[in-house]
Amino acid sequence: MKARVTIMLKDGVLDPQGEAIRHALGGLGHKGVGGVRQGKLIELDLDATDTDAAQAEVVKMCEGLLANTVIEKYSIEIV
Structure with missing residues (x-):
């Protein structure tokens, strides 16, 4: 049996790595990304x-x- 755990920062917690990704995507011409x-x-x-x-x-x-x-926060999927 497998379990998949997805872990994300809670809403309202700053995500500097996500912001860096968003900025890099903009630099590569992907202008439609509002948040990551x-x-x-x-x-x-x-x-x-x-x-x-x-x-x-x-x-x-x-x-x-x-x-x-x-x-x-986390979510679990048992597969």
Whole structure:
């Protein structure tokens, strides 16, 4: 079983890396980009066979290590 965790900065948290990407895109002629938010995608291979147990385990991973929940939000997809 796989889990995909998408981690993004919370709304209202400044994203200097996203702003640098937006600026670079403008410099390359892509003028229609009003904003960019940059994040992380983490893919986990799990031994779990139960979807609910896998979801609960990945939540623990996110809360304990993968995401800084003060400034980041995360979403989990079990596949």
